[in-house]
Amino acid sequence: MKRLLRHAHVLTMDAQLSTYEDGALVVEDDSLVYVGPDRDIPPCLLEGCDEELDLSDTVVLPSFINCHTHLGMVAFRTLGDDVADRLKRFLIPLENQCMTEELAVASARLAMAEMQLAGVGAAVDMYFFEVAIAKAAVEMGFRLWAGETLMSAPHCDTVDVAGGLEISRHLISLCMHHPLIVPIIAPHAPYSTSFEELKLAQQLAREQGLLWTMHVSEMDFEMRSFRDVHGTTPIGQLSRLGLLDDSLLAVHCIHATDEDIQLLARSGTSVVHCPGANIKAAKGLARIPVMRDQGVVVGLGTDGPSSGNTLDLFTQMKLYAILHKNELKDRTAIPARSVVPLCTSEAAKMLKSYDRIGSLEVGKRADILVLGLDAPNMVPAYDPYSLIVYSSGVQNVRHVLTNGEWVVRDHRLTRVDLKALRTEFLHIAEPFVAAAKRY
Amino acid sequence: MKRLLRHAHVLTMDAQLSTYEDGALVVEDDSLVYVGPDRDIPPCLLEGCDEELDLSDTVVLPSFINCHTHLGMVAFRTLGDDVADRLKRFLIPLENQCMTEELAVASARLAMAEMQLAGVGAAVDMYFFEVAIAKAAVEMGFRLWAGETLMSAPHCDTVDVAGGLEISRHLISLCMHHPLIVPIIAPHAPYSTSFEELKLAQQLAREQGLLWTMHVSEMDFEMRSFRDVHGTTPIGQLSRLGLLDDSLLAVHCIHATDEDIQLLARSGTSVVHCPGANIKAAKGLARIPVMRDQGVVVGLGTDGPSSGNTLDLFTQMKLYAILHKNELKDRTAIPARSVVPLCTSEAAKMLKSYDRIGSLEVGKRADILVLGLDAPNMVPAYDPYSLIVYSSGVQNVRHVLTNGEWVVRDHRLTRVDLKALRTEFLHIAEPFVAAAKRY
Structure with missing residues (x-):
């Protein structure tokens, strides 16, 4: 299969942030075989194309990577958004029962489906029943880092961390070297697993050469409890125990101290920032600009649909830029061109996959987002990065290609029937919704 | 013309926040003649309908009101977003030349066009060439509070405040009692007009029974200069001079002190909050929850497309809720049901037009927004206000009716050809864009 995408304004997101105002991409099977000016496409590549698409009036960039979410939690969306004891009142009992x-x-x-329609072609998931979720991702043509949540307490698909590790091993055996699925080890948090269990998680990640991820320094009670019991911060304690390493994606890190940030930087731990979910929950704003200054690799995440409600990264990019500008009292801070990498190139580096995705370069997988410039909010476009971060929205996502295959064409999903997905969900969710209304 | 809208989940935004899960609306010409349960539509109203629409799987509410923008500034969008001296380097010279x-x-x-597609049926504008802009609004079926900016310094359509007042009077003579256009008096700010000129503006508003609006307490230099020259804040000085009144819409009020807030509340001055534009410019966050607690009427605005980039109020509603939750360290603060009024009922009260718009009630003008629930981000919907504030986006705006006429049907503009508008804009903007690139 050979596809020719022509006359687009291409933002490659490569190391030089190369752009081509009249650019072209040639995709052969799952990979890019040409990225450059349209006029320079080698004649041999023009031959025998299965598809040729004129992308005048579009901006093309790598499709986005959502670095932290909980895909299985759509059922909780808009439940108790403004309620203080939401976690204990709704989430935990409903999830367990x-x-x-x-x-x-x-x-x-x-x-x-929501992510694909929003230009997000890949995500890092932490949830339960992760083997089945990974299978669904394959069906939908979605690139997934699939992490079975590890928790000490009994939960909906197993009773403890040993059970979760068993599911993780099963996932690894099924998905290792799959073109779309990458297993990841996903302990929930340093307060919901024991340190011994965290050691087992880290050990499994190391044995298998995998990434691992967990929530860290997110909750007020977490900070208090670590201070009271261990005399330090969660990040300080993880460091003491050798649990920070360059395969760990630490999610949130809202309350990271200066010393914590040094520990993250020195250990090569990367950080996932979920600004929308964090401030909606009134938890505060992680000091991401300081972390990035010290060399911490950062990606953006939406968090789950019960926390951040939407799974689009346009909202998170805009929030990242404007929240930190305001915090730093400096409108020149966090320029738009430093924001787009957090959903593309830098996110791919965090996932140790920049050799495969995160930029549009020859040899990489074809994970491509096409933004239409036809809507009124996209006019004019002096700066394409500003356009993406400050002006664009889900409604501007025209096409999305993942691993060389269309998953969205002309604002519509190509691989699944959205109406059927929604009807099926609403049917399956009936007992859950009925129970939720009783809480 | 009689239209029957059936089987919608109707949020009336009336004083009791009445809702109808299987609701109906009957629109006769420009007004609502029935709002209530679908099963209770009086049989006489079912007869002789020109149009009947089944709105199952939608949420219907009053279309949004954008309480502050600068419509003529689309030409500046994405120009210098991250630049410190943007105003002096780009905006002022380009606007003048x-x-x-x-x-x-x-x-x-x-x-x-952007606003209609985003469910915004009405706006308060402050710009130049306002007579021509008001005519364009009529053509587009857009409800506009049209304010010619008054500035002491020479500017693009006249040389001083006297010239601006002359244009305002012309606008008044043309638009008084127009069904869609309401003239408004719009001095730019207390630092860009003299106090004598502000008196003239206030006097014209009073003579004609109009609202007036200006930027207040927005800029650091404004605060410093008022402190140094007058020994008080801009709001303090306006109060001394009798320039605060219940017809004034004070825009931004970022730096309002406790005493300022009391002055606003006591004088009946209302406040327009533009959270996105304010924090993008690193100016800070106005203390709106304190103002509302003290009885100040508040509306939301996007500010102009050169400040806030997009003109949709979904973004501003979400920002209002989550920014203030975080500021107040309380996730229960600013519940979603207290946010939607700022773009509907409370905004209409601010505009002294709640007898005509801002809620869906019999006798009011039919300004209606229909949100589709078919997109994946709209599932599930435990709480319709949460759904609107935290989960919805422009992509969910299915239909918009303004003053009884469709302006958006099935996500498309009905009254204008968007492609032609865009082509025309790009052609007309050529010299401007060329000049902008030289700055």
Whole structure:
């Protein structure tokens, strides 16, 4: 299969941020074989194309990577958004009593549909029933880092961390070297797993050469409890125990101290920033600009649909830029061109996959987002990065290609019937929704 | 013309926040003649309908009101977003040298198209060439509070405040009692007009029974200069001079002190909050929750497309809720149901037009927004206000009716050809864009 995408304004997101105002991409099977000016396409590549698309009036860039979410939690969306004890009142009891594999998968399908329509071609997931969710991702043509949540307490698909590790090993055996699925080890948080269990998680990641991820320094009670019990911060304690390493994606890090940030930087731990979910929950704003200054690799995440509500990264990019500008009292801070990498190139580096995705370069997988410039909010476009960060929205996502295959064409999903997904979800979710309304 | 809208989940935004899960609306010409349960539509109203629409799987509410923008500034969008001296380097010289009536109108048309597609049926504008912009609004079926900016210094359509007042009077003579256009008096700011000129503006508003609006307490230099020259804040000085009154819409009020807030509340001055534009410019966050607690009426605005980039109020509603939750360290603060009024009922009260718009009630004008629930981000919907504030986006705006006429049907503009608007704008903007690139 050979596809020719012509006459687009191409933002490659390569190391030099190369752009081509009248650019072209040639995709052969799953990979890019040409990225450059349209006029310079080698004649041999013009021959025998299966598809040729004129992308005048578009901006083309790598499709976005959502570095942290919980796909199975669509069922919780808009439940208790403004309620203080939401976690204990709704989330934990409902998850334990009413979450099933069928519902987690139906939720995940809708979540992936939402992301694809929003230009997000890949995500890092932390949820339950992760083997089934990974299978759904394959069906939908979605690139997934699939992490089975590890928790000490009994939960909806197993009773403890040993059970979660068993599911993780099963996932690894099924997905290792899959073109779309990458297993990841996903302990929930340093307060919901023991340190011994965290050691086991880290060990499994190391044995298998995998990434691992967990929530860190997110909760007020977490900070208090680590200070009271261990006399340090969660990040300080993880460091003491050798649990910070360059395969760890630490999510949130809202309350990271100066010393914590040094520990993250020195250990090569990367950080996932979920600004929308964090401030909606009134938890505060992680000091990401300081972390990036010290060399910490950062990606953006939406968090789950019960926390951040939407799974689009336009919102998170805009929030990242404007929240930190205001915090730093400096409108020149966080320029737009430093923001787009957090969903593309830098996110791919965090996932140790920049050799495959995160920029549009020859030899890489074809994960491509086409933004239409036809909508009124896209006019004019003096600066394409400003356009993406400050002006664009989900409504501007015209086409998305993942691993060389269309998943969105002309604002519509190509691989699944959205109406059927939604109907199926609403049917499967009936008992859950009924229970939720009783809480 | 009689239209029957059936089987929608109707949020009336009336004083009781009445909702109808299987609701109906009957629109006769420009007004609502029935709002209530679908099963209770009086049989006489079912007869002789010109149009009947099944709105199952939608949420219907009053279309949004954008309480502050500068429609003519689309030409500046994405220019110098991250630049410190943006105002002096780009905006002022370009506006003085290159802004024409033709360009202001082409900008305004695109801005109104963007708003209609985003569910915004009405706006308060402050710009130049306002007579021509008001005419464009009529053509587009857009409800506009049209304010010619008054500035002491020479500017693109006249040389001083006297000239601006002359244009305002012309606007009043043309638009008084127009069904869609309401003239408003719009001095730019207390630092860019003299106090005598502000008196003239206030006097014209009073004579004609109009609202007036200006930027207040927005800029650091403004605060410093008022402190140094007058020994008080801009709001303090306006109060001393009798320039605060219940017809004034004070825009921004970022730096309002406790005493300022009391002055606003006591005088009945209302406040327009533009959170996105304010924090993008690193100016800080106005203390709106304190103002509302003290009875100040508040509306939301996007500010102009050169400040806030997009003109959709979904973004501003979400920002208002989450920014203030975080500021107040309380996730229960600013619940979603207290946010939607700022773009509907409370905004209409601010505009002294709640007898005509801002809620769906019999006798009011039919300004209606229909949100589709078919997109994946709209599932599920435990709480419709949460859905609107935290989950919805421009892509969910299915239909918009303004003053009883469709302006958006099935995500498309009905009254203008968007492609032609855009082509015309790009042609007219050519000299402006060329000049902008030289700055």
